[in-house]
């Protein structure tokens with residue numbers, strides 16, 4: 648059994664990861680509507696990664712004999728005025744997720760839950776990558792997407808992203 652404060656935070660994180668998946672699917676849908684299939688692809692892959700994150704938290708709880716309680720997933724409510732806005736929102740969202748993971752880590756540390764700290768190490772590193780990728784997208788957009796040809800080429804680059812299952816296996 649886990650410390651119950653830590654278990655509750657881990658359970659809550661499942662909902663945050665599913666909300667992340669929902670948010671990124673919403674962004675993929677937005678870009679699909681705009682015929683930017685590369686941006687759509689990038690966010691669709693991101694959506695799959697977030698679903699995987701939710702599953703890892705689920706499995707970790709089950710592996711520790713904890714009950715998983717699912718909660719309603721909020722609907723994304725953003726309307727985007729331009730192609731750049733979802734990129735900025737994605738970075739802000741990843742910073743929010745990083746803070747949430749850090750908060751669980753802090754609770755685990757406080758409760759001497761070294762097993763959970765070890766489990767979360769993968770997510771601490773992953774969040775660094777997630778923030779970097781989101782920041783790169785904004786920078787590339789600002790550098791290259793100032794005209795239709797540049798936007799077309801960036802869209803083609805983002806089309807190349809492929810889904811890979813997480814390196815963490817429980």
Ligand code: FEO
Pocket residue numbers: 664667696697700741744777
């Ligand atoms: Fe599951 Fe993008 O953090």
